[in-house]
Amino acid sequence: MKFKFDHNNINVLDLEKSIKFYKEALGLEEVRRHHSSDGSFTLAFLKSSEGEHQIELTWLKDRKEPYNLGDNEIHMAVRTDDYEAAHKKHKEMGCICYENEQMGLYFIADPDGYWTEILAFKASEIK
Structure with a gap:
């Protein structure tokens, strides 16, 4: 039995x-969208040109208040082939919320x- 992240x-x-x-910060493109038949929610699926894994954004029609993210210890991770340029771009966007230069x-x-x-990509991952 095999599994692959979707x-x-x-x-x-x-x-x-x-x-x-997500398009500006990470270059993700919308690949498909689903609207519920009753209009109560919309799903948008985004992905990178560099892989198959997708992020599904769910919008709920009746939701007005921000989501409670708790301590926000759960996160996604991506690798980039140009760490310095990515850092510069994200700094200009004002979206960097935490840095660990040592790591x-x-x-x-x-x-x-x-x-x-x-x-950053590991040297062995760069093609």
Whole structure:
């Protein structure tokens, strides 16, 4: 029996704002969208050109208050082939929320407060 990650889901208050953020910050593109038959929710699936894994953004029509993210210890992580350029871009966007220079990583926060860890590719991963 084999398993392969397909997607992760997060709920968002403003779907278009979140899609724009993930496109600008991480280069993710929307690959499909699903609208519920009763209009109560919309799902948008985003992915990188560099892999198959997707992020599913869920927008709930009746949700008006921000989501409680608790201590926000749960996060996604991505690797980049140009760590310095990514850091500069994210600094200009004002979305860096935590840095650990010793470990060579930093985190960005999306419009809803979800964190994404940014890491450099390992030398063996660069093609």
